[in-house]
Amino acid sequence: MRIAIDGPAGAGKSTVAKILAKKLGFTYLDTGAMYRAVTVLFLENNLSLADENGIKRLLENADIKIIPGDEGQKILLNERDVTDLIRTPQVSELVAKVSALPEVREYLTELQRKIIAKGNVVADGRDIGTVVMPEAEVKIFLTASAEERARRRHRELLARGYEVSYEEVFREVLKRDELDTTREISPLRKAEDAILVDTTGLKIEEVVAKLLEIIGRKQDVL
Template identity: 50%
Template structure:
């Protein structure tokens, strides 16, 4: 029997990771948090003060890094970084790192190797278009910029970060622009993906909508 794979794409704040985790639990799938993988590399580059325009430096970082996913936790070189990769500093830097072709090729290689042997749900920006284009199911989650900014603001506030909804909104706009305009595997909806606008919907509403499509 072929493995089941679910691709969940969409912009920042659309609810992808939260919904993916719930579906993974209900359907007994392996959840691959691709965003966390890029965040982990971005964190390492920030820590080491590496110039992202220098290809040789980026290659060295990729060659000397290990990224492991265990449940909802992510480990960078053996160190738990689940919380640290969600800071505003990493939020504002990750799209710059994720658009580097060397980084994307390395991450996609890891993601595909996991998906090849397991039943998976994977969320990101280019899952259905590039990472696993032959996914069993493809969904594209979106929401208004106001809704996405509100969600991210609440998330950051609850973690104790001092920011405003206006600042978060601008940060999301910038991330959208970088993700959409990057040359290599940009953010876009796959032609065969089902689009779901999550604006004004509860997490449970969206989960049920996706599960109903899968039936």
């Protein structure tokens, strides 16, 4: 069974996808982490978004591995652990621009499909139900009000020691939503056959229960 979870930043995708994968014994694939890892490479190499040859070279030499573990997955970039580095505000600020590049999307979509082909999976991102695995048995479009999503992100950043204001986070979340929904290739949108789940005001456990119910219903008819 393939489960696709798409939606905007702070909707709760990675939190609930991780829990679902654990409960179901499926592989969890965090595609956003892959776009973030490529963004780390852009920052470290000071690569311009317009440098087509440079981007080609960068991707040819990139080795991104996702290592599942009890404490969540680890992201290895050319054998270096970048699990924490991919979550810095600098990466969050640039990632939507890097993700709009056709070369980057082509490269990562192929990598994602290889992982998905191995078996049962819960994958989260922006284009999973529409592009990466349009044939997924279960498609969820997770969302919440922009204010709540920014509040969640803000709380998370403060807990990790970043001194950012709520307003800054709110602006960043809106900006990223705008870039993700308006880009030309694989924009963020709900697949026609995806089930919309609004998580505004819902606790993580409540969202998980809702999704398990949707998955259970689907399993019954398969």
